[in-house]
Amino acid sequence: xxxxxxxxxxxxxxxxxxxxxxxxxxxxxxxxxxxxxxxxxxxxxxxxxxxxxxxxxxxxxxxxxxxxxxxxxxxxxxxxxxxxxxxxxxxxxxxxxxxxxxxxxxxxxxxxxxxxxxxxxxxxxxxxxxxxxxxxxxxxxxxxxxxxxxxxxxxxxxxxxxxxxxxxxxxxxxxxxxxxxxxxxxxxxxxxxxxxxxxxxxxxxxxxxxxxxxxxxxxxxxxxxxxxxxxxxxxxxxxxxxxxxxxxxxxxxxxxxxxxxxxxxxxxxxxxxxxxxxxxxxxxxxxxxxxxxxxxxxxxxxxxxxxxxx
Amino acid sequence: xxxxxxxxxxxxxxxxxxxxxxxxxxxxxxxxxxxxxxxxxxxxxxxxxxxxxxxxxxxxxxxxxxxxxxxxxxxxxxxxxxxxxxxxxxxxxxxxxxxxxxxxxxxxxxxxxxxxxxxxxxxxxxxxxxxxxxxxxxxxxxxxxxxxxxxxxxxxxxxxxxxxxxxxxxxxxxxxxxxxxxxxxxxxxxxxxxxxxxxxxxxxxxxxxxxxxxxxxxxxxxxxxxxxxxxxxxxxxxxxxxxxxxxxxxxxxxxxxxxxxxxxxxxxxxxxxxxxxxxxxxxxxxxxxxx
Numbered sequence: 001x002x003x004x005x006x007x008x009x010x011x012x013x014x015x016x017x018x019x020x021x022x023x024x025x026x027x028x029x030x031x032x033x034x035x036x037x038x039x040x041x042x043x044x045x046x047x048x049x050x051x052x053x054x055x056x057x058x059x060x061x062x063x064x065x066x067x068x069x070x071x072x073x074x075x076x077x078x079x080x081x082x083x084x085x086x087x088x089x090x091x092x093x094x095x096x097x098x099x100x101x102x103x104x105x106x107x108x109x110x111x112x113x114x115x116x117x118x119x120x121x122x123x124x125x126x127x128x129x130x131x132x133x134x135x136x137x138x139x140x141x142x143x144x145x146x147x148x149x150x151x152x153x154x155x156x157x158x159x160x161x162x163x164x165x166x167x168x169x170x171x172x173x174x175x176x177x178x179x180x181x182x183x184x185x186x187x188x189x190x191x192x193x194x195x196x197x198x199x200x201x202x203x204x205x206x207x208x209x210x211x212x213x214x215x216x217x218x219x220x221x222x223x224x225x226x227x228x229x230x231x232x233x234x235x236x237x238x239x240x241x242x243x244x245x246x247x248x249x250x251x252x253x254x255x256x257x258x259x260x261x262x263x264x265x266x267x268x269x270x271x272x273x274x275x276x277x278x279x280x281x282x283x284x285x286x287x288x289x290x291x292x293x294x295x296x297x298x299x300x301x302x303x304x305x306x307x308x309x310x
Numbered sequence: 311x312x313x314x315x316x317x318x319x320x321x322x323x324x325x326x327x328x329x330x331x332x333x334x335x336x337x338x339x340x341x342x343x344x345x346x347x348x349x350x351x352x353x354x355x356x357x358x359x360x361x362x363x364x365x366x367x368x369x370x371x372x373x374x375x376x377x378x379x380x381x382x383x384x385x386x387x388x389x390x391x392x393x394x395x396x397x398x399x400x401x402x403x404x405x406x407x408x409x410x411x412x413x414x415x416x417x418x419x420x421x422x423x424x425x426x427x428x429x430x431x432x433x434x435x436x437x438x439x440x441x442x443x444x445x446x447x448x449x450x451x452x453x454x455x456x457x458x459x460x461x462x463x464x465x466x467x468x469x470x471x472x473x474x475x476x477x478x479x480x481x482x483x484x485x486x487x488x489x490x491x492x493x494x495x496x497x498x499x500x501x502x503x504x505x506x507x508x509x510x511x512x513x514x515x516x517x518x519x520x521x522x523x524x525x526x527x528x529x530x531x532x533x534x535x536x537x538x539x540x541x542x543x544x545x546x547x548x549x550x551x552x553x554x555x556x557x558x559x560x561x562x563x564x565x566x567x568x569x570x571x572x573x574x575x576x577x578x579x580x581x582x583x584x585x586x587x588x589x590x591x592x593x594x595x596x597x598x599x600x601x
Contacts, residue, residue: 059492081496088494101485105507111486114503115493160489 405470
């Protein structure tokens with residue numbers, strides 16, 4: 001495999017399907033993204049948009065139907081679990097709920113050490129190192145999770161994700177279960193760690209403020225598809241897609257309203273079978289939105305959007 | 311918390327533990343040397359002493375064949391105490407294994423195994439146990455005791471399979487399992503490290519609560535003469551043998567019956583206490599699993 005690669009992680013046209021009682025649900029539908037080294041890429045979307053599924057698929061924890069995942073220049077899409085073992089230490093994940101993501105029966109030290117087990121390492125001294133890094137006393141390693149607060153538990157979960165010295169960490173809503181005052185501490189901690197360890201983050205969130213604070217690049221996901229993508233500054237500063245606007249709760253600009261008028265209005269009561277998935281909720285939806293599916297279109301150097309308004 | 315503080319924290323737990331340990335100690339002494347506990351021979355027939363009411367010489371009186379009931383109760387303890395443990399242990403082991411495979415592998419394996427357990431659960435437990443031990447026990451009188459044990463294991467294991475399966479499914483969905491997979495742990499490692507430790511306490515509570523039922527079920531089989539062949543003393547059989555003497559010579563069946571009850575109550579108390587300790591919210595968790 002080539003040692004040179006432009007992006008640490010490259011996802012191409014990824015599709016994930018679930019069988020929900022005979023009905024096929026495409027949770028992730030043709031998603032592509034690239035994450036550079038030491039970069040934070042954020043996927044924004046509400047619950048049900050498929051963003052967490054995307055994260056699990058990238059880590060190969062659920063079955064992928066279509067597409068490719070290229071990590072460090074190597075195509076890992078079809079690797080067997082036994083072949084994944086050596087790659088897993090490079091990819092870690094921090095989950096949303098710090099109460100359920102730590103096994104209540106294990107001591108903190110054993111929880112943190114877990115990613116080293118498949119490598120056959122003990123890593124006693126590493127545990128103290130990562131605990132220091134997340135701002136906890138190394139002495140807590142002998143205690144049990146229930147002795148800690150939500151914020152402390154999330155620090156433990158982050159320490160765990162760092163023990164195998166990964167290049168890439170998925171952060172699946174890492175702060176959404178925490179008090180607001182703690183959220184900022186955790187986000188700052190994550191930024192600190194990124195600077196010290198040069199790790200790349202794939203951040204999953206529904207919170208625009210978190211996305212703005214953390215990200216280099218963002219993608220907005222709706223119903224399994226990326227509807228807008230670009231640099232955080234562009235997408236959050238100048239949102240184009242009506243869904244992004246809804247998430248940001250901004251009023252459309254004058255020029256936007258003029259473009260709306262040029263499109264045909266759709267008749268009421270029609271249910272779209274194809275076309276834009278957001279059409280049903282979109283206050284600007286026109287005829288064309290119900291018949292044709294919009295594709296991502298580059299509108300400026302760092303900004304792509306899938307909407308007929310542009 | 312140490313085991314001692316846990317025991318002292320709850321009266322039911324303590325009472326249950328005292329009864330259980332008391333019976334185990336008595337059973338062990340009785341098995342080693344019955345003479346340490348009583349001067350009488352449990353099997354020696356002496357019609358001159360038949361049907362004596364309880365007195366200081368014969369605490370529980372004597373039966374219609376002149377045997378000291380107290381001595382026979384003590385002599386029955388090694389079997390009657392040990393057998394429920396064997397039945398519960400074997401049922402939990404078999405059921406636990408099936409439940410773990412079913413819950414963890416899922417899919418067609420799960421479907422197949424669960425339909426198989428349904429077959430057993432479709433019959434009322436005690437009737438199935440009676441049928442099995444009657445059919446097998448009739449032809450093999452000497453091995454009757456083992457057939458009764460097998461019958462009760464056959465009746466009991468599906469309940470454990472169900473319990474363990476539901477617990478495995480629950481733990482399997484926990485985020486820390488996702489993390490373990492992301493770390494590259496194998497299925498077996500996840501099972502050993504996360505799933506088994508997390509379901510073990512509930513299974514132990516269930517075994518404890520189940521022990522009372524098993525003691526009663528085994529006594530019922532013994533009552534119908536499906537336990538150890540005579541003259542080996544057995545509590546359930548003694549209740550039956552004393553029935554003919556009721557109501558006049560009540561002691562020869564009432565005292566063995568009370569002993570059975572006390573054993574069952576001991577496990578109930580201990581199980582309830584253990585459950586309340588492990589789940590301070592009120593313990594409807596196990597009750598649901600039981601239903």
